[in-house]
Amino acid sequence: MNIHIRNGRLIDPANGIDAQQDLYIVGDRIAGIGQASAGFAADRTIDADGMIVAPGLVDLSARLREPGYEYKATLESEMQAAVQGGVTSLVCPPDTDPVLDEPGLVEMLKHRARSLNQAHVYPLGALTAGLKGQALTEMAELTDAGCIAFSQAEAPIVDTTVLLRAMQYAQTFGFSVWLRPQDPHVGRSGVAHSGPVASRLGLSGVSPMSETLALYTIFELVRATGARVHLCRMSTAAGLELVRAAKKEGLPVTCDVGAHHVHLTEIDIGFFDSNARLTPPLRGQRDRDAIRQALLDGTIDAICSDHTPVDDDEKLLPFGEASAGATGLELLLSLALKWSEEARDQAALPRALAKITSDAARVAGLAAGRLSVGSAADVCVFDPQARWTVAAGALASQGKHTPFLGYELTGQVRTTIVAGHIAYQR
Amino acid sequence: MHNPQLNKNGELQHLLTIEGLPKANILHILDTASSFVSIGDREVKKVPLMRGKSVFNLFFENSTRTRTTFEIASKRLSADVINLNIAASSSSKGESLLDTIDNLSAMHADMFVVRHAQSGAPYLIAKHLNDTQQSHVHVVNAGDGRHAHPTQGLLDMYTIRHYKKDFSNLTVAIVGDILHSRVARSDIHALTTLGVPEVRAVGPRTLLPSGLEQMGVRVYTDIHQGLKDVDVIIMLRLQNERMSGALLPSAQEFFKSYGLTPERLALAKPDAIVMHPGPMNRGVEIDSAVADGTHAVILSQVTFGIAVRMAVMSILAGN
Numbered sequence: 001m002n003i004h005i006r007n008g009r010l011i012d013p014a015n016g017i018d019a020q021q022d023l024y025i026v027g028d029r030i031a032g033i034g035q036a037s038a039g040f041a042a043d044r045t046i047d048a049d050g051m052i053v054a055p056g057l058v059d060l061s062a063r064l065r066e067p068g069y070e071y072k073a074t075l076e077s078e079m080q081a082a083v084q085g086g087v088t089s090l091v092c093p094p095d096t097d098p099v100l101d102e103p104g105l106v107e108m109l110k111h112r113a114r115s116l117n118q119a120h121v122y123p124l125g126a127l128t129a130g131l132k133g134q135a136l137t138e139m140a141e142l143t144d145a146g147c148i149a150f151s152q153a154e155a156p157i158v159d160t161t162v163l164l165r166a167m168q169y170a171q172t173f174g175f176s177v178w179l180r181p182q183d184p185h186v187g188r189s190g191v192a193h194s195g196p197v198a199s200r201l202g203l204s205g206v207s208p209m210s211e212t213l214a215l216y217t218i219f220e221l222v223r224a225t226g227a228r229v230h231l232c233r234m235s236t237a238a239g240l241e242l243v244r245a246a247k248k249e250g251l252p253v254t255c256d257v258g259a260h261h262v263h264l265t266e267i268d269i270g271f272f273d274s275n276a277r278l279t280p281p282l283r284g285q286r287d288r289d290a291i292r293q294a295l296l297d298g299t300i301d302a303i304c305s306d307h308t309p310v311d312d313d314e315k316l317l318p319f320g321e322a323s324a325g326a327t328g329l330e331l332l333l334s335l336a337l338k339w340s341e342e343a344r345d346q347a348a349l350p351r352a353l354a355k356i357t358s359d360a361a362r363v364a365g366l367a368a369g370r371l372s373v374g375s376a377a378d379v380c381v382f383d384p385q386a387r388w389t390v391a392a393g394a395l396a397s398q399g400k401h402t403p404f405l406g407y408e409l410t411g412q413v414r415t416t417i418v419a420g421h422i423a424y425q426r
Numbered sequence: 427m428h429n430p431q432l433n434k435n436g437e438l439q440h441l442l443t444i445e446g447l448p449k450a451n452i453l454h455i456l457d458t459a460s461s462f463v464s465i466g467d468r469e470v471k472k473v474p475l476m477r478g479k480s481v482f483n484l485f486f487e488n489s490t491r492t493r494t495t496f497e498i499a500s501k502r503l504s505a506d507v508i509n510l511n512i513a514a515s516s517s518s519k520g521e522s523l524l525d526t527i528d529n530l531s532a533m534h535a536d537m538f539v540v541r542h543a544q545s546g547a548p549y550l551i552a553k554h555l556n557d558t559q560q561s562h563v564h565v566v567n568a569g570d571g572r573h574a575h576p577t578q579g580l581l582d583m584y585t586i587r588h589y590k591k592d593f594s595n596l597t598v599a600i601v602g603d604i605l606h607s608r609v610a611r612s613d614i615h616a617l618t619t620l621g622v623p624e625v626r627a628v629g630p631r632t633l634l635p636s637g638l639e640q641m642g643v644r645v646y647t648d649i650h651q652g653l654k655d656v657d658v659i660i661m662l663r664l665q666n667e668r669m670s671g672a673l674l675p676s677a678q679e680f681f682k683s684y685g686l687t688p689e690r691l692a693l694a695k696p697d698a699i700v701m702h703p704g705p706m707n708r709g710v711e712i713d714s715a716v717a718d719g720t721h722a723v724i725l726s727q728v729t730f731g732i733a734v735r736m737a738v739m740s741i742l743a744g745n
Contacts, residue, residue, distance in 0.1 A: 196637035200445065202545040202572030202608060205636065271430055271553075272546030316524055316554075318544030320571065 001043045001420060002026050004036070005381060008048025012055060013354035014370035023053055025377040028420035033373060044422070046415055048381050054353050056088025056119075056378030056416065058360035058369045060256050060304035061232065062329055064090075064121070065398075066109065068097025073309035073398040075109075078329065079118040081397035083424035085330040086380035086413040087305075088119050089361070089368045094126040095153035101126035101137045103145035110146045118423050120378075122364065124151040124178055127166050133157035136166055139175055148364055149176035149230065154279060156184040160217060167227035176365065180232040181214035181239060182280070191320045193281045197266040203320060206281050208236040215242045222251050230363055231255035233306060235280040237290030244299045254363045255299070257291055258306035259328060259335040260403060264288070268403055274315050274322035276403040278306075295339070295355065302360035303339075303352075305332040309399025327399035331390065332356060333382060334409035341410065349384075377420040386412035430552050433561070437745040440552045440565040441738050443574040444615040452619060456584050458737035459730070465502060466732065475740045476505035479536040483509045484526075485568075486542040491704060492568050492578075495728070496539045499735035503743075505537075523547065524554050531555070537564045537739065545571030545608075564742040572606050577738055578703050579612030581731040583620060585723055586658055588730065589699050593617070597624040599652050599694075601684060602662035602711050603633045605673075609703045610662055611641075618642040628652030629684060632673040649684050653693040661686055661702045661711050669710070677710045687713045691721060699723045 003025040010021040010033065017033070024032035024040050031037040062082065065073040082090055092109075094100035100109070106123050113121035125147035129135040132155075139150055150170060156179075157163040170177050187206035192198040194205025211234070219242070222229055234240055234255050243255050260278055265288050269276045276282055294300040308325025315322050333356065340352035361369030368378055390407045392400035416424040429446055433439040438451060465471055481500040485493050493509060500507040512526065530538070540548045548567040555563050569575040583593075590596055598617055604610045604627050617625045618641070627638055628646045638645055646652030653659065669677040686700065700712075700722045708714045716722060 194636050196640040199635035199637045200611070200641060202570075202574070202611060204572075207636075272549045274550075313522065316522070316550070318523070318542065318547040318550055318571075320544045320546070 002041060003417065003420070004042035004045045005048050005053055005379070006045060008051045008053035008381060010053045010371065011350050011353055012371040013350045014055070014358035015372060017371070018350050023371065023379065025379070025417065025420050028377055030371055030373055030375055030377050033371060046381065050383065050385070051381050051414060052384050054380050054382070055357040055369045055371050056380045056418065057086045057332060057356045058364065058366065059087045059090040059307065059329065059332060059356070060302055060360050060364060062087070062090040062092055062305055062307035063095070063309065063325070064092050065309055066096065066112065067105065072311045075112050075116060077396065077398040078307070078309065079113065079116050081329040081395065082119040083416040083418065084396045084413060086333050086382060086416050087329055088378035088380065088416060088418045089122065089366055090119055091122045091124060091148065091364055093151055093153045094124050095131060095155070099126045099131050100124070100147070101129050101131070103138065103141045106142060106145040106147055117421065119418060120368070122146070122148045122366065124149050126150065127152050127177060128157065128162065131155040133159060133162055136169055139170060140173055143175060148366070149178050151178040154180065156182050156214065158184045164221055164225065167221050167225040171225050171227040176228045176230055178230045178232055179218060181211045181218060181234070183210045183213040186210045186213060191277060191281065192269060193266045193283045195266055195284050197269055201269070201272065208238050208283070208287070211236045211239040211280070212242060215239055219246050219251060222253060226252070228252045233258050233280055234291070234300060235261055235283050235287060237287045240290050240294045240299055244294070247299065254301045256302040256304050256360070256363065257295070257300050259303050259332055260306065260326060261288065261291055262295070262303060262339050263335060264403055269319070272319040273403065274317060274319050275326060275401045275405060277319055277322045277324050278326060279324040292339070296343070301363050303332070303336055303355045304360070305329050307397070307399070309397055310401050315401045326402040327395060327397045328402070329397060330395055331402065331404060331409065333380070333413065334411040337384065337411040338409060377417055379417040380413060381415040382411055382413045384411055386410070388412050430549060430556065433745065438742060439561065439745060440548070441576050441742065442548050442552060442565065442567045444576045444579045444612050444619065445574070447619065449619050452580065452583065452616060455580055455734065455737050455741060456587060458741060459584055459733040462733040462736045463730065466729065471502055472504055473502065474504045476500070476503035476743050479505045479743055480534060481505045481507050481537045481539060481739070482530055482535045483507060483539045484512055484541070485510065486512045486540070486547070487569070488513050489541055489569070492541065495731050496568060496735055499732050499739060502732070503736055503740055505739070523550065527551055527554060531560055531563060535563055537566065537742065539566045539568050540570070541568040542570050545573035547571070566738060566742065569608055572608055572611070574612050575608040576612050577731070577735050578609050579616040580738065581727055581734040582613050582660065582701060583616045584730045584734050585701060585727050588726070589723060590657060593620040593622050596622050596657045597626070597655060598622055598658040598660065599626040599628055599656045600660045600662065601628040601649065601652065601686065603664050603668060604629050604638065604662070605633045605635050606665065606668065607662050613660060614641050614643055626652050626656070630674070649690060650693060653690055656694045657698055659686065659691070659694060659698060659700045661700065663703060663705065664707060664711050681710055685711055685713060686716050688715050688719070691716055701727055704728070
């Protein structure tokens with residue numbers, strides 16, 4: 001199908017475009033920007049007057065809960081949530097049940113996702129069998145099956161020798177290792193940032209040291225092995241300072257932050273609101289300020305939704321017993337826009353979009369997140385003025401829990417195109 | 427942010443914590459308690475304030491002492507009391523906390539007295555009742571995790587007022603395991619709200635939570651400095667499971683460093699009072715000579731505790 005998107009403001013951070021330009025799609029590719037390719041005849045015209053035309057979003061962490069946790073969410077519901085949120089490529093962590101540590105499981109997931117014909121799904125393979133931190137997985141086989149990198153999700157490796165070997169092995173084949181920096185012991189039983197709020201509420205704390213101790217180890221192992229490491233869900237000022245220094249030193253590291261942590265702090269726990277029970281925990285004001293600064297100066301490469309659907313039974317519990325996580329796919333765009341609005345400068349909007357498109361794609365090594373002629377036609381058309389209220393009924397995801405419930409956010413997706421196919425329209 | 431323990435008119439609907447409770451509400455509870463103290467001395471120890479009301483004691487964590495005092499307080503108010511030791515029943519059968527609450531509400535409960543090992547559990551129950559149009563049912567927090575034990579905090583204030591009359595010139599030291607203590611947190615909030623100029627927390631670094639100073643407390647790790655010239659000493663119970671491990675090497679060493687002995691008590695003002703929420707570990711946090719000595723008001727705390735719990739329950743039932 002040939003699609004003509006006209007009258008929109010086209011923002012493509014990768015190519016430095018922010019202008020009133022039409023976009024032309026032929027089949028699954030972008031065929032023209034500003035002017036149509038020779039002989040173009042539209043089968044479908046989308047009027048994007050007043051809209052922004054951007055690359056489809058690339059989300060570095062979305063839990064789809066398949067296989068194993070279908071009571072929390074299914075591939076159908078979460079893939080719908082993705083395109084409703086303008087997300088056309090998503091990376092999913094391996095902490096499913098069973099864990100994504102065998103090529104067969106990855107192939108099945110990829111097959112299931114392809115048959116739904118919505119967003120592209122890029123699984124992370126488990127770095128160790130069963131995420132147990134003991135034996136390496138068949139990384140080469142898993143890569144052939146479709147894994148783009150290897151991760152321990154929320155299970156830090158206790159034995160540092162195993163982590164060293166895993167990084168050596170990954171480096172041998174040029175695979176990336178994605179790690180959330182968390183010490184296997186410090187803060188392990190904690191449920192909230194160790195600080196005044198946790199002390200007052202009597203919640204067990206997760207010290208920022210949990211993040212920094214892990215970073216010291218990881219960076220030393222990167223120096224020793226040369227492995228490429230992506231650091232997931234940075235949360236502390238001290239941790240970001242270490243990442244900044246590591247990048248300056250020239251270590252092959254990148255990092256991301258969950259969208260919640262760009263906006264919220266420990267204060268948002270309020271009176272034990274389990275919707276604000278997240279991993280890593282919401283930190284202090286100073287940490288949030290450091291996150292925003294690190295986004296501006298490029299220390300943080302990307303913002304992800306950290307989409308984690310949790311059902312009522314696991315959320316309507318005392319704070320410390322509730323499962324961590326929040327729904328996020330449908331909030332990612334609005335939360336990035338909220339950050340750009342609050343930054344209030346000329347380049348703010350393209351910069352915010354880069355963090356959820358081109359920069360995220362670069363981190364994941366994907367040929368996505370850009371609107372170049374000849375690249376895949378993954379496009380998000382959104383209304384930058386439309387306001388919407390976050391409510392369970394407004395979300396396609398089966399996960400209805402988010403600390404942003406009741407917030408009024410700006411920015412609503414009108415059309416999502418995946419590989420030239422209109423996957424969502426409102 | 428809406429304070430879930432107050433109703434639309436700003437009256438106390440639930441008692442979940444002392445934090446944020448206005449001074450006037452605290453004093454009203456203490457004054458009401460004074461009028462109940464003498465009931466215990468009467469031949470007929472009952473008033474009809476809660477006749478026909480059903481109070482459910484929901485103890486998700488074992489406690490004989492606190493449950494008993496709530497039971498006595500309810501009975502003296504002529505309420506019907508139902509004790510549920512849930513630690514040993516439904517939750518071990520897999521029923522969720524809120525399902526348990528819905529079932530008991532359907533039996534026309536008027537008040538839940540809740541003890542739970544998780545900080546914030548009574549908030550969850552109060553919010554659920556409010557969200558399901560059952561806001562006429564009241565919740566009293568009888569201790570949740572490390573968070574709060576408001577009736578203990580109030581009875582401690584009653585005791586201090588009884589012996590010291592005025593809060594505005596006192597120095598109070600809270601000694602021991604502050605990190606895990608809901609009593610310490612409730613006492614700190616109550617003391618600062620009532621205008622006590624100096625509240626001290628005394629303990630080893632491993633048992634002091636981070637950011638304690640932001641609750642308006644002066645932190646001491648040396649007990650000699652911490653007890654110097656204080657008017658009130660509140661000793662905390664050290665739980666058995668915390669006596670040896672990564673937090674403390676042994677009960678003996680804790681007693682050596684932080685136990686309240688007659689020599690250390692002598693550092694406080696001559697008329698200082700010694701309090702303890704019970705049950706005491708003699709020879710761990712407190713020397714028997716002090717526990718049984720003239721400065722100790724530990725048994726008065728127990729007596730006043732019943733009057734304070736009667737006051738809380740009757741005030742809630744009236745709102």
